[in-house]
Amino acid sequence: MRRTVRLRLTLLYSGLFLVAGALLVALIYLLVEFSPFPGPPAAPASPGGPVPSVRAPGLEQTGHLRRLLVNSLIALVVMAFAAMLLGWHMAGRVLRPLGEMTATVRRITADRLDRRLAASGPDDELKELADTFDELLDRLEAAFTAQRRFVANASHELRTPLTLQRAMAEVALADPAADTESLRKVLERVLVAGRNQERLIEALLTLARSQQGLQHRQSFDLAEIAGRAIGHRDDQGPRVESVLRRAPGRGDRALVERLVGNLLDNALRHNVPGGWVRVETAVRSGRPTLGVSNSGPVIPADRLPVLLQPFQRLEAGRKAGGEGLGLGLSIVAAIVEAHRGTLEIRPLPAGGLDVSVTLDRPGA
Secondary structure: OOOOHHHHHHHHHHHHHHHHHHHHHHHHHHHHHOOOOOOOOOOOOOOOOOOOOOOOHHHHHHHHHHHHHHHHHHHHHHHHHHHHHHHHHHHHHHHHHHHHHHHHHHOOEOOEOOOOOOOOOOOOHHHHHHHHHHHHHHHHHHHHHHHHHHHHHHHHHHHHHHHHHHHHHHHHHHOOOOOHHHHHHHHHHHHHHHHHHHHHHHHHHHHHHHHOOOOOOEEEEHHHHHHHHHHOOOOOOOEEEEEEOOOEEEEOHHHHHHHHHHHHHHHHHOOOOOOEEEEEEEEEOOEEEEEEEEOOOOOOHHHHHHHOOOOOOOOOOOOOOOOOOOOHHHHHHHHHHHOOOEEEEEEOOOOOEEEEEEOOOOOO
């Protein structure tokens, strides 16, 4: 017989009752044994008459104690069986919500994560367990939905340049009058599409790597990383202002370099003619911080969450293979989360964004 929780609870209830009952019987027996036992009143002796027979008080007390002990043990055995039946019944009632939860959980699959336990009843430990499991299902459903959307968007982004490359090759091969110059132009366009695919795949690998957490940590300085990123930029485009104060941190240096590079690239790319970019590094409350703000188009505040989603752009439609991959800020968010930091984005009234990144303390 499988030892279920119901059986264990029944045995526990019965065992506790037997122990308490045995202690009660022993206590009663001891109290009766060591308490004064009043004997029957002595009969007056009649002169010249027969002497009445009187039973010894000790023998009578011993007989009463024996009968009391036997009757108590019989009652204890009867009540033990009653306790087992009642314990089995009560354990079943207590565990009935768990059985309903188990049946509901068995019907939940990866394709049907919309089911919930939705436990009712008193606000006890079982309802708390059910509510916690429902919250877990909410997070799992959101994660599965985001994963499916990510896979679908990634497939679209990768398929579009492949389709373009295939079309260019087929058109070039189908043209009987194609000369070396035209074929060279087709190959150059194919190479451009291939480079875009490499950028996309590299960005996807960085996103996946940052979502897995930090494998190793090393010291870095945000001011040094930001200074190198600014020094490698093209002189053309918006002007860059920087206030770089020392901001030591500890984490994955390669990911942090990618974080700074993505923020700077986004600020330069999504800007306006004659615009500006401001980069600041400092230590606030013992934590390294990075601020990147830029001029640009006006962005509604309710559209900011879209920027943190992979392959989601503010412009209508998609620009697969264009300048932007739609992964910049989603990679930044993943890297910040891996470093147990915070990411704050707010739109500027005149247009553009103000992005603030705070990473974990160096000694954490």
